[in-house]
Amino acid sequence: MGSPMVSADPDRGPEGVPLRSLDGSAEGFAGRFGIWIAGIWLVFLLEPVVDHLPPSTSAEVVALVAVALFALVYLYAFWQLKLLRDELLQAELPLRQGLVVVGVLVVLNLLEYPGLGEAALGGIIFVTATAAMVLPSRVAVPLVLLISGAGVVAVVTVPGWDADLDFPVFALVGAFLLWAVKQILARNIDLVRMRQENEALLLDQERNRFARDLHDILGHSLTVIAVKSELAGRLLESGDPRAAAEVADLERLSRDALADVRRAVHGYREITLPGEIARARGTLAAAGIEALVPTSVDDVVGDLRELFAWTIREGVTNVVRHSAARRCEIELTADRVVIRNDGVATTHRHADEGHGLRGLRERADAVGARLRAVRSGGEFILEVGP
Template sequence: MSGNGIGIGQRPQNRRQRALKLLWTGIWLAYLSAPVGDLLHGGHSDGVRVLGWLGLVAFVAWYFALVFRAGRGNATTVVLGSLAVLAAQSTVLALSLGREWLVLFVYVCVGAGAALPMRLARLVIPAVAALLSATALAVPDGTEYLASLLLPALLGGFSMTGVRELIRTTVELREARATVAQLAANEERLRLARDLHDLLGHSLSLITLKSELAGRMLPGHPDKAAQEVADIEQVSRQALVDVREAVTGYRRPRLPAELAGVQVALTAAGVTADLPAEPDLAGIPEESESALAWALREAVTNVVRHSGARRCTVDLVRRQTLDGPVLELSVEDNGSGGPGDGPGNGLTGLTERLAKAGGSLEAGGTRHGFRLVARVPAADTADVGSGT
């Protein structure tokens, strides 16, 4: 259940959730207008009215207690006992006061769907519907109400079970995503550890060995010791270069990862996202992919922060131009285009980054919003020049 959601079949976790659940549940009490009208205009004696009001208040209180305590880990027997009390109240009130009180059985079915596990709800809801039918047959003119109450009772109960299953599935999906993200982070840490070991293990071992050798040579053979120290300097410099290259590779943005992040960012901002399928990046230079990934990140950041758009379309296609094949990224939204008259620092820096990769950037307003188009070479310059 989300922090602000209603969470049918789950316990409210904070004051906001309790208020929302109270409001949502209270709306459906409008269907108690028939029993209330019967108490007000049914011609009952004062004593019967008092008992009727007490019975109705007791029923509503018990119903709220059942709905609000659902999801607290209550034993199934406790829930079944609460439903039995509600069913007994409904039967007694309907038999005593008339057919208008048959509507209470609908709430019993809804309570069963909201509080019971699916396997039991499938049995209890039809059982309550059967009790409704039997009571309607025993109440004067009750069969006239039966047709209009039996179907809502069944639909209300089973729809609640469906909503509960949907919420449970959603919660499990979120937990699975969190687990996958944790496993991915653990795998990335292991990969980083392996790469650093492969990069630095040999170099550090060689530095240690040569340091010990230089220490032993220093008193009697200073020239050889100096040579060993020079080798140590060379090995350490190469190790530093290797580490910098590895870190640059880790920090390089990738288009698939950026597309996944874009989906999350746009959805969280309430923007409908129209994204391409898994991109085919075969033969695309790393520098070109990195530049497009930066362009996508900058464009979507502007959409989320400044545009006020409700829809964003991202497209990624290969094109053949006179200068060779290019990979083109377009990001178009239906917003205002953001504040300001000229290009901001983000677009200026992005233009420079794309130019460094041999690409170009176009950005500007359209008839219905704002569009950014980034293009980068889809093949190495050397390959294009050689005709391969």
């Protein structure tokens, strides 16, 4: 009699998501047919059953019924194990359920001996294999040793039985092989869990990135629109002919903001340093703030250009929105951008508050730069650099 073997890699994860093997292939043969592979080994229980058909004694009837129930409980154990792997990513049954399953198998196997004699000893192979698969190692190891030892004692002491240790040895070997299979499954489950955690982390990071980008886009655009709306209102009240141009500019800015949001949603929005300098000049001018901005960005290191562009956008937006500045200066070097304004007021928001600066700090950290936002000598200074 051989030892029962099974290979049942988890093929479905939480919420029905198909799991993948380590090489990235789709669910494997063993994952789909593992329960049937485990059941194939039950064929070795047929030999003693056939030898006692038709049953001639009540003991044989009880034994044959016990064998049938034994096979069903064995299949139930592996079916439950597969469900737990698929739905909950667990490599073994809960301890109480596992002990009940193994205990029922032991009792049914004991009921077989009066009718089948020594032939019923083959059942201990299935018992130890099941114990190795469904129970934690701290419980399975002593239990397997106890059952195998009981088999050794039985073949040596029961009168009329051959002193053949094949069954107890197969019980140990089968249990060890199934334990090894369970360790592989447990490692695979750990990898699947780790992958799902990484995917959740990446998703969370992407959500934060999108929220940050959306804040930067709308925060800047709506600030400019608000400033220009106020200006247009004053011009309309005074009958200034420039009001029409400001209203047209408002329409253009609104359309640009909508286009930016759409590009952000699709992940294709781009931001350029020259473009943000031009935006800053126009935004500051619209707010009545004297703008001192660089005329060239040629010296800026390539991998810092996007960061500096976001810095200028966020810095200028905060100057217009939160300060009473009359003058704003932007300085650019190869590895540093500095934005100074003279509009520090008691209502100015703290440098470390707000989604904008927090998101900007995250961008700086991502490329190994540092963000500093300080008040000094009546100025508010925002600096990003080494």
